[in-house]
Amino acid sequence: xxxxxQSPTHLIKTRGQQVTLRCSSQSGHNTVSxxxxxxxxxxxxxxxxxxxxxxxxxNFPPRFSGLQFPNYSSELNVNALELDDSALYxxxxxxxxxxxxxxxxxxxTRLTVL
Amino acid sequence: xxxxxxNSPSLSVQEGRISxxxxxxxxxxxxxFLWYKKYPAEGPTFLISISSIKDKNEDGRxxxxxxxxxxxxxxxxxxxxPGDSAVYFCAASEWAGANSKLTFGKGITLSVRP
Numbered sequence: 001x002x003x004x005x006q007s008p009t010h011l012i013k014t015r016g017q018q019v020t021l022r023c024s025s026q027s028g029h030n031t032v033s034x035x036x037x038x039x040x041x042x043x044x045x046x047x048x049x050x051x052x053x054x055x056x057x058x059n060f061p062p063r064f065s066g067l068q069f070p071n072y073s074s075e076l077n078v079n080a081l082e083l084d085d086s087a088l089y090x091x092x093x094x095x096x097x098x099x100x101x102x103x104x105x106x107x108x109t110r111l112t113v114l
Numbered sequence: 115x116x117x118x119x120x121n122s123p124s125l126s127v128q129e130g131r132i133s134x135x136x137x138x139x140x141x142x143x144x145x146x147f148l149w150y151k152k153y154p155a156e157g158p159t160f161l162i163s164i165s166s167i168k169d170k171n172e173d174g175r176x177x178x179x180x181x182x183x184x185x186x187x188x189x190x191x192x193x194x195x196p197g198d199s200a201v202y203f204c205a206a207s208e209w210a211g212a213n214s215k216l217t218f219g220k221g222i223t224l225s226v227r228p
Binding site: 058 | 118120146148150155156157158159160163203205207209210211212213214215216217218219220221
């Protein structure tokens, strides 16, 4: 059983560019949540996808968008990058109907915006 | 507005002694609380959780206490081991399901000295 994987590991972009981050959920999981962890902060909920539909969103602007594919993998897209978007982006996969303690996190993608 | 607060950024304890990590919350709707442990270059991993209907949950060396009236919880690690050195996040959700949105504190860096 493979765990949650994320790609790329690190990424450097310049302000105004667009970025796509990818997450492969754990086998059998149908839900993916994305979190942003800025330096010195805890992870902050961006949004969640369940069966290819957005299923809840945190306090993030529309330039943060996502997709979930039929195999339940997911993408996070950020347009018009700003310096404050520099952070560790974490995804967590889970199976609907399981407990909140059964959200499994990937290692994250470190995004640096210059 | 921080709904989950971990006011001490760091804690250092001697191996074999007790580590007590504190967490406060402000949102009365939170019904389920979790502790995550994070090593560098890895995603957060679930440690222990507690439902709001309980005041204590124990799992081996780890015990979580919840004081709902004070909106306070604490994680006790006894005895502390050098391998426990990591960042610990307190998290809360409004329900205990796998699709719940987690609200995290800023984390506490625990150092266990040999």
